[in-house]
Amino acid sequence: MKPELPKLPDLKLDVDHRIPASWDFDTGVGLILLIPDQHRQVMDKAPWADYLKLRLADFPTSANPILISGPRGTRTSIGFVSEDVRGFKALSQARALLAPLMAERCRKVNVISMLDQPETACILAEALVSAAYAALFPLPKLSDKPEDKLPLAVMNFFGEFETADFRYAKATAEGNNLARWLTQLPGNYLTPRIYREYAQALAQQEGWEAEFYDCDQLERMEAGAFLSVVQASPNR
Structure with a gap:
């Protein structure tokens, strides 16, 4: 019996241009902060400004991304984003930002942009969605071993993400994942x-x-x- 053609996993995507006044989220919610690499002082205006200053002092300036726990335990990936981030570079940074939160089995990820360029923010947002679909996508199951289903179901984007083309990101992920799925099938199944x-x-x-x-x-x-x-x- 051959495996059925795969379907893209459900992932709810929401956009809000207002950045939350508080970054203390519920248990199981991860946080991704997008910071302009050339203007890191924008963090001085963040709700966690003093805390971030103390925590980031423990890391070399070249570290990127940085994974920390917020003041109340919120698992947080901080990405310092260059103005020229595009293509493979954006996808690589997105995977590095999201992977530790997926490993922590976050059911929801909030993405907050403090970038001063909406275009760059949207490029990273689309890359993050692509990375999420790739991580959540189930490869062919040919045994009775139970699948390890990651719980991520929601991604919220706060900041200037209005022009992010999530439909394109989703369609591209669907094609890429179908190709991945087919290449994973052994010869007697394909x-x-x-x-x-x-x-x-x-x-x-x-x-x-x-x-x-x-x-x-x-x-x-x-x-x-x-x-x-x-x-x-x-x-x-």
Whole structure:
């Protein structure tokens, strides 16, 4: 029995341009602080200003990100964000910020931006959402061993995140995770026939038209590149 095509995990995303006056959150809520790398003095205006000054003095200035516990125990990842953060650099920083909070099994993560550039804040927000979907995504389950389901269900973004394109981040994560899922399947679970069945099921699910060419048709079309892929398979 082949595994069913995967679905993206549920993750609620909320945006509020108002930064909370208090950063003392409930148990099980993690915090990510986004600080401009070139203007770290913005933390002087934070609710935890004095506490942050004392705690960050224990770390080298090159440390990034930094994981601390807030005054009342809130697990907090602090990221110092450069103005030119883009692409892979943004995704790498997002993963590093989120991973320790996921390891702590936070059910909710609040992201607070003190960045002075909304565009940069939105880039990091989209990267954080992509990182969350990648961490939550279940890879193929081929045994009876119970899955370790991470509890993260909500991400709240406080600050100038209004133009963050979370729909794009979600769609990209869905495609990336499907590719990851397929590459994790062993060969006996992903024969050419089963792969075709997955493709046809996905087309039906998404409302796409699909047409299947068998080996005889491909030979008449002289599609050697496609035929060479399946030569080693017992399935025509």
